[in-house]
Amino acid sequence: MNKNAKLVLGALLLVTVVCGAFLLLGGEDAQRPVARITVNGTIVNEIDLDSELLPKTFTYEGVGGFTNTIVAEKGRIRVESAGCPDQVCVHQGWISDGTVPIVCLPNKLIIEIKGGGESLDAANG
């Protein structure tokens, strides 16, 4: 086998290995989990849940005229208190993956986690 052929095949193998590595490592799992907060469909904040700056507290006013006080910790987020009458968003507690969003219906506020690499497709509630 001549040198050129070896070179070509060697290169091909290298490309194969590199591509394979990208395919294996480049999936969703490599992303950092980000909590996206929307009010009435508009994104008002995106919080990196891997950030060293956490825990942090955020407050947003929604379309219902109430505020939701949101606490983000490393890897998880919840609504700590809310002015809405039903308190469903507070009762839901912490979320730490993208399976189920936290929703405050009266305020049309949604907190969802993106890029966390979910193992579940949905959840009941």
Added chain:
Amino acid sequence: MAAGKKWLKWLPWAILALIAIGIFAQEGYESYRARKSAEKTFFAMDTVMNLTVYGEGAVMSYGDGTPTTGEEMLEMLVDEVERMEQMCSATREDSPVARLNREGSVNVPQDLKRLLEESWAMSVDTEGALDITAYPAVKAWGFTTGEYRMPDEAELSALAEKIDWRKVDMQGATVTLPEGMEIDLGAVAKGALGDELWLKLRLRLFESALLDLGQSSIVAMGSKPNGAPWRIGIQDPEGEGYLGVLELVDMAMGTSGSYQRYFEQDGVRYCHIIDPRTAAPVQNELESVTVVAPSCLLCDGLSTALFVMGLEEGTQFWRDHPELEFDVIFVDKTGAIYMTPGLKDTFTLAEGYEDRKVTVLE
């Protein structure tokens, strides 16, 4: 001769290269199939829905000869959600249900008539544990507005008097309610919607979709694009995680629970599910009921009814009604899990919950 030997040396390399190409082609095909073709999250029917459609539909014999794309399909599904909400909402002034509650007698669309009849059938089966006429009590407790209050004994017995599904009079397209009675399709509308969306997807020959109609009703259509079952988490009513996972293929699921919509007064928790017999929030040993069946409507209606019945009566109902072909998971207030044998192979406890007590019902 020399040339032949050279080719022999090449052979393993060539085979390796072919295998690599094969693997890539396979990967590429898988990711092509697995691609989400359309997803949408939106507010509807007093909740947040998330619809995800995979792949594309078949070429229809009508239309312009191109297959239905995921985006087009999703648009049709969202339109159907809007239509259903417009028909069933008790809070939208112009809906047939709101008009019926206000005027006492109206002509209803055929779809609504059918849904009322199906609810009627479930009320018969469950001996009134599911009752669409509990709406006055739901309102009296403040669950429609979030301004909770506790009606006194006299008010409760007056409310209980007004709850009776048998008094909903259906003559042709005309539905009539006695004075003071009101209906609410909250326990069945999302289920009926799930079946409708499911059918629409099938008619367009889609094979894979996940319809999350606000977590209380989920349709796991087909399997995941890679052929694996859908993995649905069962929420731990007391904690923040999932106590178990259900693997579903072409199945619907409905959950009723006392752990999200509730208020507390003097240390007692009052949940949003009203017992039609007492006109008061259900008070029993259960925390949540999850029903799995091929009909989303059945899942939705039965989860409510079984929650009202409680563990013992609910289990007896399951024994008495094999023809309904449903499975059920009860979670009680101590966190113990009771499930029917049909789910033995599809339900697994989540990490950290391995020591949970699980009883398989007989």
